[in-house]
Amino acid sequence: MNNKKTMKNKIVIALSGNPNSGKTTVFNAITGARQQIANYPGVTVEKKVGHVTHKGRKIEVVDLPGTYSLTAYSLEEIVARDFLVNERPDLIVDIVDASNLDRNLYLAVQFKELGIPLIIALNMVDVAESRGIRVDHQQLSTLFGTPVVPIVARSNRGIQELLDKVLEVAQEGQQWHPAVISYGTDIDQSLDEIEPIIEGSKIFNKKYPSRWRALKCLEGDSQIIELLKRDPSLGQGIDAICKKTSKHITDTLEEEPEGIIADHRYGYITGITKKTVKRKIEARLNLSDKIDKVLTNRIIGPLIMLAILYVIYVFTFSASEAPVGWFEAFFDGLNNVASSVIAPGYLQSLITSGIIDGVGGVLGFVPLIMFMFFAIAIMEDSGYMARVAYMLDRILRWFGLHGNSVMALIVSGGISGGCAVPGVMAARTLRDPKERIATLLVVPFMNCGAKLPVYAVLIGAFFPAHKARMMFYLTLLSWGFALFAAKFIRATVLKGPKTPFVMELPPYRMPTLRGLLIHTWERTWQYVKKAGTVILGFSIILWVMMTFPGPSKEQVRSFEDQRIRLTQSFLASPDVNEWVKDEKGLAGLNDLYDSYSKATKENDRVPLADSNKQALLSLVKAVLFLESDRLSKQETGDGLLNAAACYINYTHDIINVGVQEQQSALKGTIAGWLGQRLETITRPLGFDYRTNIALVGGFAAKEVVVSTLGTAYSLGDVDPDKAGSLSERLKNNPDWNPLVAFTLIIFTMLYVPCIVTVIMIRRESSWKWAGFSIGFNLIVAYFVALIISEVGAALGLGV
Amino acid sequence: MDMKKIIKMREMSNNQKGVIKKVSASGDIGRRVREMGLVQETPIQIQGRAPLKDPVAVKIRDYVLTLRNNEADHIMVEVDE
Numbered sequence: 001m002n003n004k005k006t007m008k009n010k011i012v013i014a015l016s017g018n019p020n021s022g023k024t025t026v027f028n029a030i031t032g033a034r035q036q037i038a039n040y041p042g043v044t045v046e047k048k049v050g051h052v053t054h055k056g057r058k059i060e061v062v063d064l065p066g067t068y069s070l071t072a073y074s075l076e077e078i079v080a081r082d083f084l085v086n087e088r089p090d091l092i093v094d095i096v097d098a099s100n101l102d103r104n105l106y107l108a109v110q111f112k113e114l115g116i117p118l119i120i121a122l123n124m125v126d127v128a129e130s131r132g133i134r135v136d137h138q139q140l141s142t143l144f145g146t147p148v149v150p151i152v153a154r155s156n157r158g159i160q161e162l163l164d165k166v167l168e169v170a171q172e173g174q175q176w177h178p179a180v181i182s183y184g185t186d187i188d189q190s191l192d193e194i195e196p197i198i199e200g201s202k203i204f205n206k207k208y209p210s211r212w213r214a215l216k217c218l219e220g221d222s223q224i225i226e227l228l229k230r231d232p233s234l235g236q237g238i239d240a241i242c243k244k245t246s247k248h249i250t251d252t253l254e255e256e257p258e259g260i261i262a263d264h265r266y267g268y269i270t271g272i273t274k275k276t277v278k279r280k281i282e283a284r285l286n287l288s289d290k291i292d293k294v295l296t297n298r299i300i301g302p303l304i305m306l307a308i309l310y311v312i313y314v315f316t317f318s319a320s321e322a323p324v325g326w327f328e329a330f331f332d333g334l335n336n337v338a339s340s341v342i343a344p345g346y347l348q349s350l351i352t353s354g355i356i357d358g359v360g361g362v363l364g365f366v367p368l369i370m371f372m373f374f375a376i377a378i379m380e381d382s383g384y385m386a387r388v389a390y391m392l393d394r395i396l397r398w399f400g401l402h403g404n405s406v407m408a409l410i411v412s413g414g415i416s417g418g419c420a421v422p423g424v425m426a427a428r429t430l431r432d433p434k435e436r437i438a439t440l441l442v443v444p445f446m447n448c449g450a451k452l453p454v455y456a457v458l459i460g461a462f463f464p465a466h467k468a469r470m471m472f473y474l475t476l477l478s479w480g481f482a483l484f485a486a487k488f489i490r491a492t493v494l495k496g497p498k499t500p501f502v503m504e505l506p507p508y509r510m511p512t513l514r515g516l517l518i519h520t521w522e523r524t525w526q527y528v529k530k531a532g533t534v535i536l537g538f539s540i541i542l543w544v545m546m547t548f549p550g551p552s553k554e555q556v557r558s559f560e561d562q563r564i565r566l567t568q569s570f571l572a573s574p575d576v577n578e579w580v581k582d583e584k585g586l587a588g589l590n591d592l593y594d595s596y597s598k599a600t601k602e603n604d605r606v607p608l609a610d611s612n613k614q615a616l617l618s619l620v621k622a623v624l625f626l627e628s629d630r631l632s633k634q635e636t637g638d639g640l641l642n643a644a645a646c647y648i649n650y651t652h653d654i655i656n657v658g659v660q661e662q663q664s665a666l667k668g669t670i671a672g673w674l675g676q677r678l679e680t681i682t683r684p685l686g687f688d689y690r691t692n693i694a695l696v697g698g699f700a701a702k703e704v705v706v707s708t709l710g711t712a713y714s715l716g717d718v719d720p721d722k723a724g725s726l727s728e729r730l731k732n733n734p735d736w737n738p739l740v741a742f743t744l745i746i747f748t749m750l751y752v753p754c755i756v757t758v759i760m761i762r763r764e765s766s767w768k769w770a771g772f773s774i775g776f777n778l779i780v781a782y783f784v785a786l787i788i789s790e791v792g793a794a795l796g797l798g799v
Numbered sequence: 800m801d802m803k804k805i806i807k808m809r810e811m812s813n814n815q816k817g818v819i820k821k822v823s824a825s826g827d828i829g830r831r832v833r834e835m836g837l838v839q840e841t842p843i844q845i846q847g848r849a850p851l852k853d854p855v856a857v858k859i860r861d862y863v864l865t866l867r868n869n870e871a872d873h874i875m876v877e878v879d880e
Binding site for chain 2: 068071073100101103106254266293302395397499506
């Protein structure tokens with residue numbers, strides 16, 4: 001094809017191999033940090049491309065997905081296959097685990113049959129030798145008919161030799177030479193019959209060797225069966241041969257052609273490995289097996305698993321505490337700078353309350369997520385994650401999920417504090433689309449890090465005595481909801497058979513720091529990129545919704561009028577006349593009160609007032625005494641007390657006007673309108689328009705629920721960002737009680753996934769399922785919350 | 800001489816050795832188990848079972864493979880009596 005053209009510029013090699021063969025390590029060893037991640041066109045399979053210059057030649061390395069075979073039954077295998085025949089790389093480097101040669105060569109045999117120039121990189125020869133397995137790589141090269149380079153990718157051994165070999169093979173500019181392997185008389189005969197039919201047909205391009213296609217016909221490969229439909233007469237002819245062969249084989253050997261083909265491939269491989277692999281010791285328990293005797297032990301295994309998950313939880317939270325604080329401080333600082341640089345008004349509000357708060361709220365989680373990913377990378381790279389899937393498969397299967405779903409559930413918040421965005425991405429390891437989509441749909445039920453602040457505020461306000469226990473119950477509840485929702489989904493909209501659980505338990509390996517860092521960085525970056533861009537957009541939309549159209553001029557004026565009236569009547573009161581006579585005097589009183597009460601609260605030295613303010617100071621003292629219920633008759637006369645009481649009433653009234661103004665301003669916005677309309681639906685749950693606004697905001701990111709509740713319930717003078725103070729306010733609000741709080745906790749746990757998660761679900765499935773996820777979660781959340789609310793009320797808890 | 804008998808893989812006890820005599824699974828399961836190397840005449844040894852006795856872990860061709868009991872039912876193994 002275009003072989004000659006690409007030869008001139010650069011050499012393109014495809015890196016292939018079984019999962020766990022060390023392919024990623026080889027890729028990193030060859031390309032270092034120079035790699036790009038994209039997706040293969042039209043699918044969500046990741047495509048990593050790296051570059052290296054070796055002896056002056058540019059080499060482009062394309063990392064194919066790790067596969068065991070080249071059938072059309074999994075997306076990864078189709079992607080690998082299509083890439084090879086459509087893009088025609090100069091050659092393929094197949095990473096083969098030397099300690100597990102038979103199974104690794106199964107894929108290599110198929111590359112040989114495809115005909116693409118092939119180099120075998122015999123990886124982990126050191127591990128193999130430590131297990132008493134010695135591979136004669138020269139003999140292997142002779143018998144298998146391809147160059148073989150022994151390497152140890154972890155310590156960079158053999159990588160230069162491998163690249164030398166790549167240049168050498170590419171220099172030869174080899175054509176494709178499909179190897180012919182015998183599958184026994186029956187199959188060989190029908191291959192001979194089908195091959196010329198395919199050769200002579202016009203519906204096939206010449207990208208695949210005809211014998212390969214003939215073999216795929218016998219294997220019942222879905223891709224080729226699709227192709228055959230284009231020419232029905234041809235298809236029928238081939239189909240007849242396949243049926244005849246299949247019947248003959250079933251009658252005589254009680255097998256299907258596919259089985260026979262696999263048997264022969266393995267027979268061919270075993271024939272070679274018998275001559276090339278020498279074992280010093282008869283298969284004994286190796287170290288990995290010994291570790292498994294403990295880690296997957298029936299009784300200790302699950303206990304260790306729980307302990308490990310708990311340690312990850314503690315590690316993630318304690319390690320990320322300081323960096324999360326730094327991020328918060330950074331965004332606070334940024335906010336201050338923006339406030340001081342930009343004049344007050346819509347622009348300042350947009351940039352501070354809208355963009356910096358919104359984006360900062362999400363990016364503030366980056367350290368937490370990074371540590372979480374780091375811990376998960378350790379579990380994956382060491383091989384432990386496969387054991388978790390193995391131990392939990394029996395339980396998950398009952399709920400219609402798969403052992404591999406556990407990863408997605410844990411990442412999303414199975415141990416509290418994860419994130420559904422990487423959780424959704426983690427579901428990629430599931431092969432079956434139904435199991436994968438079911439997993440995607442239930443991961444948003446887990447307690448992600450953004451829900452924790454919501455829980456913290458509500459638990460702090462209404463269940464302060466049981467904080468830890470409540471969090472534990474909420475973790476259990478989220479697992480329960482997720483699993484039963486999965487069971488429901490798998491019994492209704494995603495009905496279908498369970499897929500096989502045929503999974504390798506890879507040998508335990510000490511993860512390399514480089515591998516861990518690359519894994520962690522890749523995932524974190526995906527989160528930052530998605531969250532950063534999407535949240536930016538939604539923060540602006542949300543800000544608009546909560547700012548516009550805003551109060552009318554009449555409303556603003558009416559509140560201003562109220563303030564003026566209150567001030568006038570305060571000043572007109574005979575009790576205060578002795579101390580404060582006009583507005584200027586009032587301002588002085590306010591200032592003195594502020595500084596004095598601040599100083600008292602912080603136990604600072606009380607500032608000395610100059611002599612002409614002595615009278616005013618005694619009034620301020622009286623006010624503070626009255627407020628703190630500590631009356632001291634010696635210092636306060638009746639007149640002073642009356643004036644103090646007047647002042648206290650006056651300030652409370654002014655604050656109340658402020659609150660009413662804020663609330664009417666909020667009601668006057670799009671979000672307020674929406675919140676009020678929603679009250680008809682949410683009243684049975686005990687949610688008023690303010691809670692509704694907060695929940696609408698939570699669609700952007702769950703932590704917005706807390707900040708919006710803070711704004712909606714703010715009392716003007718209290719810092720609305722302080723969770724503690726929000727807790728206080730909710731506790732003292734007559735509309736709130738433990739039942740409403742618990743209902744809101746559960747509703748927050750279950751209702752719509754945040755927008756970033758929805759977008760990720762769409763990317764991993766379709767708009768249909770992303771939309772379904774919103775609707776389904778809302779319905780589940782509503783009815784569960786309704787039941788809690790009704791049952792709670794019936795039991796008399798809502799008081 | 801040792802007497803041999805053929806049983807389902809599910810019925811094998813932990814650490815028991817045997818040789819695969821037949822893989823009767825077809826479709827997706829058949830393909831998966833075969834490509835992982837479970838074909839006729841392959842020696843295997845049961846490595847252990849998950850805490851709920853399912854799936855089962857098998858040592859085969861120098862690595863450990865796990866599969867569910869209902870998948871192991873399709874694999875007939877010759878073991879010592």
